[in-house]
Amino acid sequence: MGVKVLKFGGSSVADGIQLEKTRKIIESDPDRRYIVVSAPGKRFEVDNKVTDLLYLCKTHMDQNLPYDQLFQVIEDRFNAAKMNLGIDVDLQKHFDVILQNMKNGASADYIASRGEYLSAVLVAAYIGYDFVDTAGLILFDRKGRLLAEETNRALSAELSKHEHAVIPGFYGSDRETGEIVTFSRGGSDITGALVSRAVNADMYENWTDVSGFLMADPRIVKDPRPIDRISYKELRELSYMGASVLHEDAIYPCRVENIPINIRNTNQPEDPGTIITAEEETSEKIVTGIAGSRDFTVIAIYKNMLAAEKGFVRRILMILEDFDISIEHMPTGIDTISVVLADSAIDGRLDEILEEFNAQLKPDNIEVFEDISLIATVGYGMNRRAGVAARLFTALADAKVNIRMIDQGSSEMNIIVGVENGDFENAIRAIYAAFS
Ligand SMILES: Nc1ncnc2c1ncn2[C@@H]1O[C@H](COP(=O)(O)OP(=O)(O)O)[C@@H](O)[C@H]1O
Numbered sequence: 348m349g350v351k352v353l354k355f356g357g358s359s360v361a362d363g364i365q366l367e368k369t370r371k372i373i374e375s376d377p378d379r380r381y382i383v384v385s386a387p388g389k390r391f392e393v394d395n396k397v398t399d400l401l402y403l404c405k406t407h408m409d410q411n412l413p414y415d416q417l418f419q420v421i422e423d424r425f426n427a428a429k430m431n432l433g434i435d436v437d438l439q440k441h442f443d444v445i446l447q448n449m450k451n452g453a454s455a456d457y458i459a460s461r462g463e464y465l466s467a468v469l470v471a472a473y474i475g476y477d478f479v480d481t482a483g484l485i486l487f488d489r490k491g492r493l494l495a496e497e498t499n500r501a502l503s504a505e506l507s508k509h510e511h512a513v514i515p516g517f518y519g520s521d522r523e524t525g526e527i528v529t530f531s532r533g534g535s536d537i538t539g540a541l542v543s544r545a546v547n548a549d550m551y552e553n554w555t556d557v558s559g560f561l562m563a564d565p566r567i568v569k570d571p572r573p574i575d576r577i578s579y580k581e582l583r584e585l586s587y588m589g590a591s592v593l594h595e596d597a598i599y600p601c602r603v604e605n606i607p608i609n610i611r612n613t614n615q616p617e618d619p620g621t622i623i624t625a626e627e628e629t630s631e632k633i634v635t636g637i638a639g640s641r642d643f644t645v646i647a648i649y650k651n652m653l654a655a656e657k658g659f660v661r662r663i664l665m666i667l668e669d670f671d672i673s674i675e676h677m678p679t680g681i682d683t684i685s686v687v688l689a690d691s692a693i694d695g696r697l698d699e700i701l702e703e704f705n706a707q708l709k710p711d712n713i714e715v716f717e718d719i720s721l722i723a724t725v726g727y728g729m730n731r732r733a734g735v736a737a738r739l740f741t742a743l744a745d746a747k748v749n750i751r752m753i754d755q756g757s758s759e760m761n762i763i764v765g766v767e768n769g770d771f772e773n774a775i776r777a778i779y780a781a782f783s
């Protein structure tokens with residue numbers, strides 16, 4: 348018998364109807380033995396994700412506002428699914444513990460994690476698999492960094508005792524204090540990958556609401572072409588740049604064990620979806636996918652004879668390290684260095700950063716471009732062809748998009764352009780049209 352790990356995203360466990368589809372998928376293949384679930388997501392466009400409601404409870408708690416009614420909405424969602432499916436499980440005792448912990452000032456991570464916890468309790472009872480909590484198995488250090496090897500050992504030892512299990516996504520615990528720690532948003536994908544590695548799965552199936560990875564975000568490009576096969580490396584670039592289907596940190600645990608990832612659609616289980624493996628695509632295709640994110644700032648630092656000045660880059664990095672900021676990109680010219688920073692990392696401290704740059708780097712000039720979006724055009728085929736960059740820039744020029752920054756990764760399978768936030772969608776459509 349083989350082993351498959353399945354992760355069902357929020358859209359796949361959003362309500363009773365979705366849970367029924369989930370159960371059918373699991374039961375249709377005996378290899379589908381380890382199931383990772385997210386918290387219930389949106390049932391319709393203007394609905395709330397349970398995780399967002401839980402974070403809102405925490406905000407209310409911190410501001411001494413009532414949160415009982417908000418938590419009641421969450422209870423109602425779980426109870427409705429339980430009733431609709433006739434599941435025999437006592438959820439009330441779990442709600443009571445969570446509410447009590449909230450009254451005692453529980454952390455944001457603990458509260459946010461309860462969506463996945465309750466979801467896994469419910470699904471385990473529904474399909475008759477064991478419930479295996481990840482607290483004490485997925486381990487983090489004091490700085491909230493995943494302890495990958497310890498986690499692998501702990502998960503592997505525990506799961507070997509269970510032939511079938513439902514496992515909550517998104518969280519684990521601090522190795523020393525035992526407190527709950529969550530991954531960043533979308534992190535249930537990482538749990539699925541860690542479980543896949545721990546049980547040495549033959550396949551990691553990631554079930555969502557699209558039939559695989561598409562060449563571009565379907566909310567921006569109408570009916571983008573699906574990607575049948577993609578390499579871990581290409582996918583990581585796309586995920587990191589904003590293609591939200593799979594969390595970028597979900598790739599490493601599968602890559603080390605060479606476990607293929609299959610992105611599938613819970614609403615259309617017959618579709619084959621996208622297969623992600625180590626193999627580099629050798630087809631004629633030039634571009635595999637396009638992805639991007641909004642809200643970056645580019646700081647361009649000009650200094651005559653900069654290339655000859657030793658330690659300049661190191662000083663830039665040290666200043667940013669003091670602000671605890673990591674750089675997204677760093678395009679360089681002879682007398683210019685630009686740093687591209689996420690606005691979320693700058694966190695309102697732009698003036699302070701510029702002050703430090705001026706004081707410590709003594710530049711001739713500094714220019715700042717705010718409200719920038721980054722768009723990555725990714726594909727192995729790009730380094731085998733001449734004229735790819737020209738085609739991309741012509742497409743953007745024809746669409747009247749002003750390019751504020753260009754960076755080509757050293758792997759040459761990725762060209763990143765910075766455009767104004769207002770041009771973001773237009774630019775993605777133009778690039779898609781040029782390469783699809
Ligand atoms: N390149 C892409 N291909 C497919 N979907 C994409 C892409 N970029 C963004 N998306 C969005 O990602 C969504 C799936 O991810 P997510 O919302 O995290 O699902 P889940 O709740 O199943 O984890 C899709 O509904 C789609 O809107």
Ligand SMILES: N[C@@H](CC(=O)OP(=O)(O)O)C(=O)O
Nearest residue numbers: 356357385398532533534535
């Ligand atoms: N529920 C968490 C974790 C997660 O991975 O969710 P989803 O699979 O619905 O993206 C979040 O909303 O971030």
